[in-house]
Amino acid sequence: MTTGAPTSPSSIRPRRSRLRRYLPLGLAAWLVLEIWLLSLVAGAAGGLTVFLLLLAGIVLGAVVIKRAGRRAFQNLNDALQRGDAPSARRGGNGLMMLGGLLLIIPGMLSDVAGLLLLLPPVQRAVGRLTERTVERRLRAAAPGTLGDAFRQVRVHRPDGKVVAGEVIREDEPGGASHDPRPPLTR
Numbered sequence: 001m002t003t004g005a006p007t008s009p010s011s012i013r014p015r016r017s018r019l020r021r022y023l024p025l026g027l028a029a030w031l032v033l034e035i036w037l038l039s040l041v042a043g044a045a046g047g048l049t050v051f052l053l054l055l056a057g058i059v060l061g062a063v064v065i066k067r068a069g070r071r072a073f074q075n076l077n078d079a080l081q082r083g084d085a086p087s088a089r090r091g092g093n094g095l096m097m098l099g100g101l102l103l104i105i106p107g108m109l110s111d112v113a114g115l116l117l118l119l120p121p122v123q124r125a126v127g128r129l130t131e132r133t134v135e136r137r138l139r140a141a142a143p144g145t146l147g148d149a150f151r152q153v154r155v156h157r158p159d160g161k162v163v164a165g166e167v168i169r170e171d172e173p174g175g176a177s178h179d180p181r182p183p184l185t186r
Helices: 018-045 047-082 094-103 108-117 120-140 145-152
Strands: 153-157 162-166
Touching: 018 047, 018 108, 047 094, 047 108, 094 108, 094 120, 094 153
Parallel strands: none
Antiparallel strands: 153 162
8 A cells, every 4th residue: 555646766875974075074084193193102102102192092982981881770670679760861871982982992092082981071061062053953853752653654666666565463452543644754
């Protein structure tokens, strides 16, 4: 069963987002910069020093991730014993884990970024910025629930045409949901 408007063969390809366009370029530039910085440090201090710095970053990152994971588990356990929901404001464990992950990734820039994320003022600032960004994006998003996304599907045929359709679950009475929803459109 299909619904929706027929697709034309001359449909315009949707524009790629800025993130999808510039992310590969940014990753390549970051990788080149990391290698260049490592070679500068190796030239100034020696290869053994660079190896020890990278090894120390890996060990410190693993310790930070382990500690943040324990703290997150302890916060969850305390909240469940009190009988309320775990508070996201108490820990900052996600940013600590991200800092530990950046320490584990070899390179000087990632180590500096990881060490900065371990500082509480930086964690608070990044947390506020992330929270505001997520709230703004959620307000700008189209209305609907996550369940709507699973009910509707677009089928890509081998010839390149897109067929808009709706998933009908057999376990619901009558074969369809009680409130029909329109198909997803672009």
